[in-house]
Amino acid sequence: MGFAREFEGSTRMNGPDEDRYVGQRVRMIRARRGISQQVLADLAGLSRSAIAKYETGERPVDSRRTLLALAKALGVTLGDLTGQVEERFDPSVAGIHGSVLAIETALWAAGNITPTAPKRTLDQLASAAREIAALKLECNYAELGPKIAPVLTECYQHARDTRGADRDRAWDILAATAHTAAAVLKNFGYQSLAWTAAQEAEKAAHNGGGTAAHAAAAFIRSQIMLSRPDGLPAALESATSAGAALGGLAHTAGEMELCGMLQLQVGLVTAAMGNDPTPHFDEATEQTVRRTYAAPNTSLLSDPTFVKANVVLWRMSAAMERRDAEQVLTLAPQLRPTDLPSEGRRAQYFVEIGRAQAMRRNYRGSLHALLHAEHAAPQKVRNMTHVRELAGQMMRSARRDLTAGELGRLAQRVGVVSA
Template sequence: MDTFVGQRVRTIRARRGISQQVLADRAGLSRSAIAKYETGDRPVDSRRTLLALAQALNVTVGELTGQPEQEKFDPATAGFHMAVPEIETALWSQGNVTDTRPPRSLDELAALIRTATKLRHDCDYATLGPMLAPMLVDAYRHVRDTKTEQAWDVLCTVAYGVASALRARGYQALAWTAAQEAERAAARAGGVAPIAAAAFIQGQILLSRPGALPAALATTMGTAERIAADVRTAGEIETLGMLHLQGSIVAATMDNDPEPHLVEAAEQAGRLTEARPNTSASRNESFGPSNVALWRMSAAMERREPGQVLALAAQLTPTDLPNEGRRAQYFVEIGRAYAMQRNYQDSLYALLRAEHAAPQHVRNLNPAKELVGHMMRSARRDLTTGDLGRLAQRVGVVPTT
């Protein structure tokens, strides 16, 4: 059996020389809960618990989940990880690299951004990875050569996409570097959509850092309040709406009420039909009423309300969701909710549908890996030897034969 979060917690705790009770006190959990996490009797199935354990042990979330180290051995996503050193160089040098290619025009880059965004939303990271460094280099060249608002706008959008992809694949520190570049470019791009996009990705990265939840909320909601009066175009509404959705997840993780943020996001979604056309490359086409409903499910899951998750899921049609990544998220939340109710048969069915929608993403998604591993340890034997056993091999929680 491959290592799960609880095993890493036990290993790190032992190396620190602290007892389960001390760890429980630091994390605000019970000693019995720590014991169940460490033995695998209970999965670490919420962001709040994962962050609390990481903060109590003074480690990163990645050190508890194994991302991205474990994922590097997955042939399906190797193309992305092989591209990371080149992305890192492009960011550190701000595109001043030994690249003799003639740069693509800003219009060509804008078209390529749309292609890259679709790949990222559909979670095809293996195809996306090799595209990112050349896009960064070209965007930086245009900024150096022209210093126009359009060039800064394109750089902001490219850096945002790079940060989002790096964050999703576990490179949090490098993602922050890209997010800072997006913020720097947004300040020179004109308009508010780039500013909102940069704040959104910064909030997402901060959400993965133990102790940084107040900063995540301040970054997203502070920016939303600052730009709200100037939002007019579709892209501006989309990016503002995503800030409120991010605020809802941060609030739920902090055990606060996410509803005010979700209500505001829904109001913004209602403005889209009469919005002005975009003036910036920065936008988030996945935002809309169906996406708000999906994030409402995620907030309920974070608050450990499985019945509410399933009730909300019944009101949402997966085909209404804008891309494969969102459809995968929909089925993962359903799978987690059923598992919390110990309905492992329906949980497995939902996870298989999530995997079908976005295999690269789901097979390396920590909540899915934790859940599949837990089911392998606790479900009926007829499940573990069939579809569940095969899924467990694909997500890497049991060795392949």
Template sequence: MSDFQSDDSRYVGRQVRAVRARRGMSQQVLADRAGLSRGAIAKYENGERPIDSRRTLYALAAALGVRITDLTGHPLEQVDPSAAMFHACIGDIETALWMGGHATHDSEPRPLGELAEAARQVCRTRLACDFVTLGPMLAPLIIESYKHTYTVSEADRVAAWNILASVAFDTAIALRVRGYGALAWTAAQAIEQAAQHTDDTAGHAAAAFARSQVLLSRPGAMSAALGCAESSADKLQSSVASRGELETYGMLHLQSALTGAALGKETDGHFAEAAEIADRLTEAEPGPSMMRNPTFGPENVVLWRMSAAMEKREAGRVLELAPLIAPDAIEAPSRRAQYFVEIGRAYALQRNYRESLYALLRAEHVGPQHVRSMTHVRELVGHMMRSARRDLTTGDLGRLAHRVGVVPA
């Protein structure tokens, strides 16, 4: 056991204990309300066991009557400079989405061709997990795209709505990842608005995916998240043909599978459907829509299977699936980082902390801004600091703990 002193650390179990004490609630009462055992509550509060599943975290928040961020740390908490840099842009992004192009300044927007290329750059930047660069790009591009929707030419209006849908999607996903769920929902509404103007199946699928992701991040909303993804997939199934439509429709099935796993439901059907869609990508035509989800493909289906297995705490299954993917075949840094995070979580569940640390360090190397902001990474690293041998805690693990904000630098 490490001699790491947890007095200065913040972990979810400690917050649970603090809130429970303020409520005057016993461990047994909390256990009964959350559907857990009193022994499990004690281990969570003492830091002997990490809270590493979405279902447990949401059950505890609901039982205590608090928000998720009251237990995990506020999303604006500054654990690395990228958080502050991205947060500085939130006000402008919010205003841009609210204004719908009715900006107070009269500057002319860039030509549609330049905006389209800027939108593609936004997608590449998000997938690279470079939130410092991404933040300042979003609000101007949203405003300029909206401005073009008021043009006289019908073709130009469609092109502008097309660009806006793409930018709003990347905005929604980035906001959700960084903890701004309510604003991510507003961005999802902008995607849907654009899709209605263009009658774009890919846009409708992307909007539903973004909404389901936001719902999945909220306690008590997992069933709604599943219903959103599944109903949209059923509705859009008959109109899917182009590559972008296949990608965004396929992601609805992956989202349904992950959400179903979090709810303890069967997921094989959704994964089988996603795998079949992925096999159709090579023969699909590009289509007129800019809306894409380039992370979707055979490798990503396996990766989401790994994430679903972790939701069920099936560490062995995660490690069985991992060799089916060559990490270098996962082009998007955000997804490649997630691959190593899932491996790290699985090894930690087996108490193989050395391999877990190795995987988390690889994940951080691929996507440092993304990985350092993950609640379950911080929770896991803190647990390892309390549980691992001293030779780990004083080396790479200790330095990682500082970088993710588990202990003060």
């Protein structure tokens, strides 16, 4: 019997206390609001039968557009639906969650903190900032988290206490570290603090100069707005206007990389809005070529993931935004995972394939892809809503003998069922 057939018409193995999925939270919040499935369907622009399937777990909520529509209709955040608050107790990423208060204090205090360790030199801080950026590319959030706040604080202090080139350099290191902090905080549901970090990165750019930091801040702001109900127009405007203003100023490799990432973000938002992102991805592809002839970096800020293979990956993600599984699977052979220069990107590649295979009801192919993704970047993948939704939906549909195998173990690791 084929894997897809094995998943059809079978019984659920998990009790209501063990199941964890978006539709369950939708049902709970809807009940607390005192509205019917039909009313929620009307508010979200969905059918009542779709709401019923989401709430029972028969269908996973694996579309950003659906998530945003449900969040808006219920008057909640995406984190309320995806369970990001619960993830903060996951020991595998405790390093980042346990560091949030220190990062917040560092950003708010802007260096006005009593030192508890010898002050590092700018060379040492630059090395620490590079290490933080490298850990982000490796998706090693547990080790990355505690390193951010001290670097921020010491950069603020250097910027306050020095002048001239040293002061500019301190602002540059601060901008790079604040950008990394913003990206990580955004990924783990701390949207407001991520916005603050992006603002601090841009403030550093104003003080020390730097096209790269302006582009990086606009990119993060656009990504944050992309996760907000009614935020798509603002997400598009942030990336589009910054790209138009900064594109002509980009001369170094890092500046071109970050301006190119803005083009990719414009394409993704355009797809999320239901429009054709192709021109933006074509422009990004051309930018990868121009980047090879760029001047060397003068700033710490850069994005080494901005390569041709990554543009193909973003095309895959945009296709999933439009729920075009066939295009995802057509694009996938156009790159090799090893061509993607970070574990996080390689994991995303396999996640998009897993989502597309699930849409085609090829559940064995979906599981195989999700396991590859987890192997590439376990801390990232085990905290992804799409992965939890797919694993949970397959667990709720699978036969009992299958849930004890790789699928069951994956479901435990991503937290959709109890160990």
